Amino acid sequence: MYIDQHNGVDMGVDLKDIIPGEAKTVIEDLRILHGKIIVIDGYNALYQFLAAIRQPDGTPLMDNSGRITSHLSGLFYRTINIVEAGIKPVYVFDGKPPELKAREIERRKAVKEEAAKKYEEAVQSGDLELARRYAMMSAKLTEEMVRDAKSLLDAMGIPWVQAPAEGEAQAAYIVKKGDAYASASQDYDSLLFGSPKLVRNLTISGRRKLPRKNEYVEVKPELIELDKLLVQLGITLENLIDIGILLGTDYNPDGFEGIGPKKALQLVKAYGGIEKIPKPLLKSPVEVDVVAIKKYFLQPQVTDNYRIEWHTPDPDVVKRILVDEHDFSIDRVSTALERYVKAFKENIRGEQKGLSKWFSRPK
DNA sequence: CCAAGAAA
DNA sequence: TTTCTTGGG
Secondary structure (H helix, E strand, O other): OEEEEOOOEEEOOOOOHOOOHHHHEOOOOOOHHHHOEEEEEEEHHHHHHHHOOOOOOEEEEEOOOOOOOOHHHHHHHHHHHHHHHOEEEEEEEOOOOOHHHHOOOHHHHHHHHHHHHHHHHHHHHHHHHHHHHHHHHOOOHHHHHHHHHHHHHHHOOEEEEEEOOOHHHHHHHHHHHHHEEEEEEOOOHHHHOOOOOOEOOOOOEEEEEEEOOOOEHHHHHEEEHHHHHHHHHHHOOHHHHHHHHHOOOOOOOOOOOOOOOOHHHHHHHHHOOOHOOOOOOOOOOOOOHHHHHHHHHHHHOOOOOOOOOOOOOOOOHHHHHHHOOOOOOOOHHHHHHHHHHHHHHHHHHHHOOOOOOOOOOOO
């Protein structure tokens, strides 16, 4: 478990430092994924938009009634870009979190409440930069925001799947079944749930501001392949789950004392499994049910009750939601919709009918 | 984060 | 054309 340097919020299991370069491919041009179905972690995406799309003082985008709209702006424009690149997106949304996560949810709630206080203080003292950081940290995704997002996707003709529990688990399941090419999230959790492929940084404009400094770094999308990862490290998926648990997951956020990426890999390889590691080597401030956590990663709650189908976008409904209900600019939305409808016809509807994109239209 | 207009 | 800055809601 770690605190993300960018938005200051917890991000699940941190496998960053144990993923070998051989298992990662930088995606220089998103069109490399042309024609591929990608299952996007909806909560992860919405949360990022909510945290990032803000004014310098931390104020999010809002409609005339004061309702937050940052998540809708991000979802709308990014989905258009993804479809323009020829990718077929499906979103998956979290359901009821598993009982194992209860502690972590409480912890996050406390962190957000603390951040909300500090945000007020920073606003009082006039420290804009600090205010923005705390605003990002205290960002909360409400049920209404998720409902709005789902309605927008419906209007855009983009399918979404309601997971019974963890969205990352459902995404992994869909990819494993072969109903999608890869999962997409900033978190690594779907790998522990067995997703064969994970895309991170699924964006077009790849400039990201560095936390403290006034600098930007180029962030390109990357593909992580589970089989290559396991072969390169010489471990099994169960071993990888063990490593995740040693480092800390949503179900044991603190991990174990004094164990980082290197030691975790070494211990798991030396003993063959987390349950075989001598207890004295695993020091933790709280009791951790390693067996239950491991079992959850191996057999999470998922469902077959989903349909991945794209429907013709309804520009009028999109406008009703964005312009009429949430005060988006009609000009911007119309321009974007024109791009979208065109890209949708070329990249999604065309291929769905089984026609080669080279022969399906004149010129 | 993304779009759009300005600046380079 | 590409890169940077600002505003979006």
